[in-house]
Amino acid sequence: xxxxxxxxxxxxxxxxxxxxxxxxxxxxxxxxxxxxxxxxxxxxxxxxxxxxxxxxxxxxxxxxxxxxxxxxxxxxxxxxxxxxxxxxxxxxxxxxxxxxxxxxxxxxxxxxxxxxxxxxxxxxxxxxxxxxxxxxxxxxxxxxxxxxxxxxxxxxxxxxxxxxxxxxxxxxxxxxxxxxxxxxxxxxxxxxxxxxxxxxxxxxxxxxxxxxxxxxxxxxxxxxxxxxxxxxxxxxxxxxxxxxxxxxxxxxxxxxxxxxxxxxxxxxxxxxxxxxxxxxxxxxxxxxxxxxxxxxxxxxxxxxxxxxxxxxxxxxxxxxxxxxxxxxxxxxxxxxxxxxxxxxxxxxxxxxxxxxxxxxxxxxxxxxxxxxxxxxxxxxxxxxxxxxxxxxxxxxxxxxxxxxxxxxxxxxxxxxxxxxxxxxxxxxxxxxxxxxxxxx
Amino acid sequence: xxxxxxxxxxxxxxxxxxxxxxxxxxxxxxxxxxxxxxxxxxxxxxxxxxxxxxxxxxxxxxxxxxxxxxxxxxxxxxxxxxxxxxxxxxxxxxxxxxxxxxxxxxxxxxxxxxxxxxxxxxxxxxxxxxxxxxxxxxxxxxxxxxxxxxxxxxxxxxxxxxxxxxxxxxxxxxxxxxxxxxxxxxxxxxxxxxxxxxxxxxxxxxxxxxxxxxxxxxxxxxxxxxxxxxxxxxxxxxxxxxxxxxxxxxxxxxxxxxxxxxxxxxxxxxxxxxxxxxxxxxxxxxxxxxxxxxxxxxxxxxxxxxxxxxxxxxxxxxxxxxxxxxxxxxxxxxxxxxxxxxxxxxxxxxxxxxxxxxxxxxxxxxxxxxxxxxxxxxxxxxxxxxxxxxxxxxxxxxxxxxxxxxxxxxxxxxxxxxxxxxxxxxxxxxxxxxxxxxxxxxxxxxxxxxxxxxxxxxxxxxxxxxxxxxxxxxxxxxxxxxxxxxxxxxxxxxxxxxx
Ligand SMILES: Cc1cc2nc3c(=O)[nH]c(=O)nc-3n(C[C@H](O)[C@H](O)[C@H](O)COP(=O)(O)OP(=O)(O)OC[C@H]3O[C@@H](n4cnc5c(N)ncnc54)[C@H](O)[C@@H]3O)c2cc1C
Numbered sequence: 020x021x022x023x024x025x026x027x028x029x030x031x032x033x034x035x036x037x038x039x040x041x042x043x044x045x046x047x048x049x050x051x052x053x054x055x056x057x058x059x060x061x062x063x064x065x066x067x068x069x070x071x072x073x074x075x076x077x078x079x080x081x082x083x084x085x086x087x088x089x090x091x092x093x094x095x096x097x098x099x100x101x102x103x104x105x106x107x108x109x110x111x112x113x114x115x116x117x118x119x120x121x122x123x124x125x126x127x128x129x130x131x132x133x134x135x136x137x138x139x140x141x142x143x144x145x146x147x148x149x150x151x152x153x154x155x156x157x158x159x160x161x162x163x164x165x166x167x168x169x170x171x172x173x174x175x176x177x178x179x180x181x182x183x184x185x186x187x188x189x190x191x192x193x194x195x196x197x198x199x200x201x202x203x204x205x206x207x208x209x210x211x212x213x214x215x216x217x218x219x220x221x222x223x224x225x226x227x228x229x230x231x232x233x234x235x236x237x238x239x240x241x242x243x244x245x246x247x248x249x250x251x252x253x254x255x256x257x258x259x260x261x262x263x264x265x266x267x268x269x270x271x272x273x274x275x276x277x278x279x280x281x282x283x284x285x286x287x288x289x290x291x292x293x294x295x296x297x298x299x300x301x302x303x304x305x306x307x308x309x310x311x312x313x314x315x316x317x318x319x320x321x322x323x324x325x326x327x328x329x330x331x332x333x334x335x336x337x338x339x340x341x342x343x344x345x346x347x348x349x350x351x352x353x354x355x356x357x358x359x360x361x362x363x364x365x366x367x368x369x370x371x372x373x374x375x376x377x378x379x380x381x382x383x384x385x386x387x388x389x390x391x392x393x394x395x396x397x398x399x400x401x402x403x404x405x406x407x408x409x410x411x412x413x414x415x416x417x418x419x420x421x422x423x424x425x426x427x428x429x430x431x432x433x434x435x436x437x438x439x440x441x442x443x444x445x446x447x448x449x450x451x452x453x454x455x456x457x458x459x
Numbered sequence: 460x461x462x463x464x465x466x467x468x469x470x471x472x473x474x475x476x477x478x479x480x481x482x483x484x485x486x487x488x489x490x491x492x493x494x495x496x497x498x499x500x501x502x503x504x505x506x507x508x509x510x511x512x513x514x515x516x517x518x519x520x521x522x523x524x525x526x527x528x529x530x531x532x533x534x535x536x537x538x539x540x541x542x543x544x545x546x547x548x549x550x551x552x553x554x555x556x557x558x559x560x561x562x563x564x565x566x567x568x569x570x571x572x573x574x575x576x577x578x579x580x581x582x583x584x585x586x587x588x589x590x591x592x593x594x595x596x597x598x599x600x601x602x603x604x605x606x607x608x609x610x611x612x613x614x615x616x617x618x619x620x621x622x623x624x625x626x627x628x629x630x631x632x633x634x635x636x637x638x639x640x641x642x643x644x645x646x647x648x649x650x651x652x653x654x655x656x657x658x659x660x661x662x663x664x665x666x667x668x669x670x671x672x673x674x675x676x677x678x679x680x681x682x683x684x685x686x687x688x689x690x691x692x693x694x695x696x697x698x699x700x701x702x703x704x705x706x707x708x709x710x711x712x713x714x715x716x717x718x719x720x721x722x723x724x725x726x727x728x729x730x731x732x733x734x735x736x737x738x739x740x741x742x743x744x745x746x747x748x749x750x751x752x753x754x755x756x757x758x759x760x761x762x763x764x765x766x767x768x769x770x771x772x773x774x775x776x777x778x779x780x781x782x783x784x785x786x787x788x789x790x791x792x793x794x795x796x797x798x799x800x801x802x803x804x805x806x807x808x809x810x811x812x813x814x815x816x817x818x819x820x821x822x823x824x825x826x827x828x829x830x831x832x833x834x835x836x837x838x839x840x841x842x843x844x845x846x847x848x849x850x851x852x853x854x855x856x857x858x859x860x861x862x863x864x865x866x867x868x869x870x871x872x873x874x875x876x877x878x879x880x881x882x883x884x885x886x887x888x889x890x891x892x893x894x895x896x897x898x899x900x901x902x903x904x905x906x907x908x909x910x911x912x913x914x915x916x917x918x919x920x921x922x923x924x925x926x927x928x929x930x931x932x933x934x935x936x937x938x939x940x941x942x943x944x945x946x947x948x949x950x951x952x953x954x955x956x957x958x
Contacts, residue, residue, distance in 0.1 A: 120818055120820065121714070122710040122713065122714060122818075122819070122820035123818040123819055123820050123849070124713060125818070145714075145716060167658055167663075177631070177635060178657065178658060180663060180666055181631060181635050190907075190911060194907045194911075195907065196905070196907040196908045196910070196911040197904070197905075197908050198904075198908060198911070198912065200816075200883075200884065200885045200903070201818065201883050201884075202816045202817065202818055202848075202849055202883070202884045202885055202888075203628075203848045203849070204623060204627065204632065204816050204845075204848040204849065204850050204885075204888040204889065205816055205884075205885040205887070205888060206620065206621045206623075206632075206670050206885075206887050206888065206889060206890075206891055206892075207885050207886050207887050207892055207896075207900065207903055207904075208892070208900065208903070208904060208908070208909075208912050208930070209667060209670070209671060209912040209915050209916075209930075210621070210634065210666055210667060210669065210670050210671075211667075211911065211912065211915070212666075213634075213663040213665075213666020213667050213669075214662050214663060214666070214667055214915070216663060216666070217658065217662070217663055218662055218663075233718075234713075234714075234715075234716030234717075234718070235716070236716070237716060256576060259576065259578065259687075260575075260598075260599070260687070261687070262687055262688070262689060262690045262756075262757060263757075264756060264757065264760075293759075293760050294759075294760050294763040294764065296759050296760070296762075296763050297756075297757055297759035297760035297763065299759075300757065300759035301757065301759070351658075353656040353657065353658060353659070354656060355577050355655055355656060356576075356577050356578070357576050357577055380578075381656070381657055381658075382577075382656055383656070383657065383658055408656075409654055409655040409656050410656040411656070411659050411660055413660050428660040428661070429660060430659065430660045430661045432650075432651055432652070432654070432659065432661070433649075433650050433651055434650040434651065434652050434661070434664055435661070437644070437650055437652075437664060437918070437919060438661050438662045438664070440918040440919065441662060441914075441915060441918045441919070443918065444914035444915070444917055444918040445911075445914055457660050457661040457662075458661070458662075
C-alpha cells in the first residue's frame with residue numbers, strides 16, 4: 020500500500036521501518052487498542068540509535084506527523100485511543116546497557132531495555148531493580164516509567180518516581196535533552212524525572228534512564244493471613260503501628276487468592292525480605308499477633324514463596340478470561356490506606372469474580388475483572404467510592420465500547436490547566452501520543 | 460547561553476513603593492506588612508550571607524487566601540515576589556531580588572491535620588521541620604528528612620529545596636516524603652496537586668514543585684508521609700589509615716547488601732580540628748579517616764548487620780571498631796561529627812562550605828584531587844561528608860581579611876564543583892542552586908537541557924514574577940565577574956549544627 024517515505028529511508032536502516040501492512044499480526048494487535056477504531060498508522064519505526072530516533076522525531080515535527088510511542092507495546096491498551104496516528108515509534112531496539120555502577124547502586128540503560136534484561140544484568144551482582152510491574156517479561160523500562168507502573172514491592176522501595184534518578188529524552192522537536200544525573204542525591208535543576216514518570220509519553224521520548232538499584236534481600240518469607248474482616252482490619256492497623264518492616268503488604272481478594280491456589284478468602288499478605296534471622300523473627304511476631312486475633316495463617320518460604328508473588332502478578336496481567344477467553348478490564352485505583360479493605364469488599368460486591376490487589380501502605384491497587392461485570396455504572400460506583408476516600412480510579416484496559424463511554428483517567432483535581440500548559444510548552448503541536456492522556 | 464525567562468525582572472521599571480505598600484496594607488491589613496527599612500534588614504539575606512539585597516516590602520500572610528491576595532497584588536503592580544521560610548537556605552534562594560516583595564511564611568505555623576492510621580500529616584509551610592516529629596513522636600512516629608538545620612528551617616523551605624539530611628541514605632530526601640501540596644501559583648490562583656493518595660492520574664506536579672526553589676509558586680499546605688520509629692539504633696565508629704581503605708569499606712558495606720540509616724566520613728584534618736576544639740577524645744588523631752555508620756530497624760536485623768559492618772571495616776583495614784546502642788553513648792560517637800563545622804570556625808577565621816555529589820565509589824581519587832586543588836589554590840580543605848550517598852561538604856579554610864582571598868576561595872569552590880561533575884556527579888546534593896550556583900548549571904546541563912527546564916517555568920511562571928534570576932544562568936548574573944566585597948560566611952545559628 021505505502022511506498023517508503025524517502026526521507027525516512029534516508030535516516031533509517033531498512034529493518035527499522037515496517038509499513039503497517041507488513042507488520043506481524045502480533046504487533047498489529049498490540050497497537051490496535053491505542054488507535055481510534057478504523058484507523059491505521061503508516062509505519063512502525065524501530066530506531067536503533069538515539070540519533071536515529073531524534074531524526075525521526077525531527078521529521079515528524081517538521082511534517083506535523085502524529086506519533087504513537089511505545090517500547091514493546093505491552094501496555095498500548097492503557098489510556099485513551101489516539102487520533103490520526105501517522106507513525107508508531109518503538110524504542111525497543113534502544114536496549115543497551117550503559118553502566119551498571121554496582122558499587123554506587125545505580126544503573127544506566129537505554130529506555131528500550133526490558134525489566135527482565137535489567138534483572139539479568141543485576142543479579143550476578145546480587146542487586147535488583149525494586150519493581151514488579153505488569154507484564155514483567157516484555158515491559159521495557161521506558162514504558163514502565165511512562166506509566167509509573169509499580170507493584171507490590173512499592174511498600175518498601177517506593178514507586179517508580181522514587182527510583183528514577185536521571186533521564187535523557189528526545190523532545191517533541193527532535194532535540195535531545197536530559198535532567199537529573201547518575202547519583203543518588205541531586206537537587207540541580209528541575210526534577211523533570213517526575214513529569215516523565217506517569218506522563219504516558221506525552222512530553223518526550225525517553226532514550227536513557229538512570230535508576231537506583233538495591234541489594235537483593237538475603238532471605239524472603241511470606242505470611243498470608245485470613246479470617247474475619249474485623250480481625251483482619253485490626254491486624255492491619257497493628258502492623259501499621261508496629262516496627263515490622265515488610266517489603267510488601269497487600270490486600271488480595273478471594274478471587275485472586277483462589278487463582279494462586281493459596282486459599283479462597285480475602286487475605287492480607289505480608290512479605291518479609293531481610294537478613295534470615297530478621298525474616299524469621301518478624302514472621303514469628305506476625306504469627307503470634309495473628310493467633311491472638313484468631314486469624315488463619317500460612318507461611319511460604321523458598322520457591323513457593325517466589326512463585327506465589329509471580330502468580331499474583333501473572334493473574335492480574337491475564338488479559339482474557341482463562342475459562343472462555345472473554346474480555347476483561349484492568350483498573351488502577353487509590354484510596355486512603357485505611358480504606359483498603361473496604362475497597363476490596365466493595366469490589367467483591369460489585370463483581371465477585373474480580374481479582375484485586377491493594378497495597379496497604381499507600382492504598383494503591385489494581386483490579387482485573389470481567390468486562391461483562393464492569394460496565395459504566397459499576398466503574399462509576401467504584402470511582403465515587405475511591406474519590407470519597409481521597410483517591411481515584413483509572414480504567415487502563417477495557418473494551419473500546421466501555422472506554423468511549425467513560426472518562427478513563429478520572430482526574431478529579433483542579434490542576435488540569437497547569438498540566439495542559441506544561442504539555443503546550445513541551446509539545447505545542449501535540450504530535451506525541453495525541454489524545455491519549457489526561458491532557459488530551 | 461540560555462537566557463532565563465525573566466521579563467519582569469529585566470524591565471527597567473520604576474515602582475511606586477509607597478503606593479504598592481498602601482495597596483498591600485489595604486488588602487491584608489497593616490499587621491501583615493513590613494515596610495520600614497530597619498525592619499526589612501533581617502530579610503536581606505538567607506544563610507548565605509555573601510549575597511545581600513533588602514526587599515522593598517515584606518508581607519507575612521497567615522492563610523492560603525492571604526498568600527493568593529498578595530501574589531495577585533504583585534501581578535497587578537507587576538512586581539516580582541520571593542518566598543521566604545526561615546531564611547536558612549545556603550544558596551541564596553530566599554535572597555530578595557531588586558524591586559521585589561518578600562512573602563514570608565513565618566506566621567503560617569499550624570499543623571493542620573495528623574492522621575496516624577494513614578501515616579500522614581498536613582502542615583502550613585512555616586511549620587518548623589522538627590515540630591512535625593514532635594507532633595507524632597508520642598505515638599512512635601517521626602518525619603524522616605532531617606537537615607541539620609531542622610530545629611529552625613521551615614517545611615516550606617525544605618519542600619522548595621528538596622532538602623536532605625544525615626538519614627536520607629536509607630529513607631530518601633524530602634521529595635520521597637511529600638504526598639501533596641496546596642500551591643498558590645505565580646498568577647495568584649490556587650491549585651491542589653498530589654493529595655493524600657499518591658499517583659493521581661495526570662502529571663506528577665507535586666514532584667516538579669518539590670525542589671523548584673520558589674520559582675513556580677508558594678506552597679501553602681503540605682501533606683507529608685511519616686514513618687514508624689525504629690526499635691533499635693546502633694552506631695559504629697571505625698578508623699582507617701588511608702582514605703582509600705575507608706572508601707573501600709563504604710563500598711564493601713553497600714556491596715554486602717547493608718543499607719545503613721546513615722554513613723558519614725571525616726578526614727584527618729577534620730578529625731584533628733574536632734579534637735583540638737571539641738576534645739571529644741573519640742577519634743584517633745593519626746587516623747586518615749573515620750567512618751560513622753548508623754544502623755536502624757528491628758533488633759533482629761540490626762544485630763546481624765552490625766556484626767557484618769564491623770567485619771567489613773576490619774577486612775578493609777580498620778584499626779578499631781567501636782559500637783554503641785545506648786542513646787548517650789551514641790551521642791558521644793556522633794559528637795565529633797556534629798562539632799566538625801563549629802571546630803573549623805575556631806581553627807580558621809573563615810570557612811566556606813561547598814555542597815557537591817559524586818558517585819560514592821569515586822571517593823578516594825576525588826578526595827585526593829580536592830587536596831591537590833587546595834594546594835594549587837593555596838588553601839586547606841577539610842572533608843566532612845555523607846559518604847553513603849556521595850554528598851561531599853568540602854570546607855575551605857581562609858581568612859577574609861586577606862585581600863582577594865574570597866575570590867580565590869570562590870574559584871577553588873568552583874573547581875571542586877567541576878571536579879564533582881567530572882566524576883559523574885552533581886553541583887548540589889541538598890543546598891540548591893539559588894543565586895549561588897546558577898552560573899555552574901552549564902557545567903552539568905546543555906543549552907537544550909536548560910531550555911527544557913525553562914519550559915516548565917514558562918508554563919507555570921510565564922511572567923517570571925516568582926523568584927526571578929534564581930536557578931538559571933543569565934547573561935546579567937553570569938556574564939561579568941561576581942560583585943565585590945562579599946563574605947562567604949554562614950550565619951551561625953544557636954543550637955544548630957551544620958552538616
Ligand atoms: C546551619 C545550617 C545547616 C544546614 N543543614 C542542612 C542539611 O543538613 N541538609 C540540607 O538539605 N540543608 C541544610 N541547610 C540548608 C537549609 O536549612 C535548607 O535548605 C532548608 O530547607 C531551608 O529552609 P528555610 O525555611 O530556611 O528556607 P528559606 O531559606 O527561607 O528558603 C529557601 C528556598 O525556599 C523557598 N521557599 C521558602 N518557603 C517556600 C514556600 N512555602 N513555597 C515555595 N518556596 C518556598 C525560598 O524562596 C527559597 O528559594 C542548612 C542550613 C544551615 C544554616
